[in-house]
Amino acid sequence: MGNCLSSTQSDSEEEESPPPATSPPPLTAPDPTPTSSRQPTRGRSLRYYTGKSRSSDVFAMKPLDALRSYATVHHPPHSLPASTLLMSTPHTLAIFDAYPKAKYHFLVLPRYPFPPRSNPESRSSIVKLDHLDSLRTLLLKTSADVREQVIGALADTAQEVEEMIRDEMIKTEGFEWGINIGFHAIPSMKHVHLHVISEDRMSDKLKTKKHYNSFRPDLGFFISLIDVQHWIEDGDDQSIRQHIESLDSAEALLDTPLMCFKCDEPEHNMPSLKKHLEKEYEKEKKTALKRIAERGRQRSSDEDMF
Numbered sequence: 001m002g003n004c005l006s007s008t009q010s011d012s013e014e015e016e017s018p019p020p021a022t023s024p025p026p027l028t029a030p031d032p033t034p035t036s037s038r039q040p041t042r043g044r045s046l047r048y049y050t051g052k053s054r055s056s057d058v059f060a061m062k063p064l065d066a067l068r069s070y071a072t073v074h075h076p077p078h079s080l081p082a083s084t085l086l087m088s089t090p091h092t093l094a095i096f097d098a099y100p101k102a103k104y105h106f107l108v109l110p111r112y113p114f115p116p117r118s119n120p121e122s123r124s125s126i127v128k129l130d131h132l133d134s135l136r137t138l139l140l141k142t143s144a145d146v147r148e149q150v151i152g153a154l155a156d157t158a159q160e161v162e163e164m165i166r167d168e169m170i171k172t173e174g175f176e177w178g179i180n181i182g183f184h185a186i187p188s189m190k191h192v193h194l195h196v197i198s199e200d201r202m203s204d205k206l207k208t209k210k211h212y213n214s215f216r217p218d219l220g221f222f223i224s225l226i227d228v229q230h231w232i233e234d235g236d237d238q239s240i241r242q243h244i245e246s247l248d249s250a251e252a253l254l255d256t257p258l259m260c261f262k263c264d265e266p267e268h269n270m271p272s273l274k275k276h277l278e279k280e281y282e283k284e285k286k287t288a289l290k291r292i293a294e295r296g297r298q299r300s301s302d303e304d305m306f
């Protein structure tokens, strides 16, 4: 089903990049309802739209700032094309990663202004815009209450995106596989964002060792949301600062020799790694389909949610 998820953006070596500014009308039109409440979820296609991207005056900006411009739009369903926006809430956006490093790859970001969670319709913001620059600024420059509200909103939306992905996995492949949710230790774009990425890592945009290692869930560059939730639930300002400062040295992890994160098999180069990942996926699929045939389907999300 790779063609469903393919993207036609030009290739890039960037770690992560903003979605296309605009795209031709997708299979389904963007929801025209001017509401700040939840946008369409079930039934919305998670496919990466094919077709040539066009430039847009509205979002003609440096790629580094693209996320911020998305995060600050007033009515996301009006302003962002369906090829970019997956869903929005009064507090968050979920968008398609423009250079997906797996079959499913989305970014979840806080909107600005970010109203109190107890009053989503408020036009005030409980957090300053520059405190949303990164995970570092969010955790170090805001109060415990503010960081909990922002991380909590991101977690809720990530959970919803995960459910949408699981629905799509069942619909298209007949089984569910792993999904990782986390932040990069050193992000390449401004505005804090959470990655929701399927564990297959099968994508033609996955080209370099750096790409691969930046999403390895066991290496330390990809920081799981659950870890960050533990930092802020269990720790004081001092321990949170220590966690954040430990991320500064994460860059070196990207040079780790290629190795399958599922079975630890070393790989000599990206083509052999990608071939190996395909084999891992096929093996997992075969096992899962056999299990389903024998015992019926059990939603993994019922067992291991947040």
Ligand SMILES: [Zn+2]
Pocket: 260, 261, 262, 263, 264, 265, 276, 280
């Ligand atoms: Zn393996």
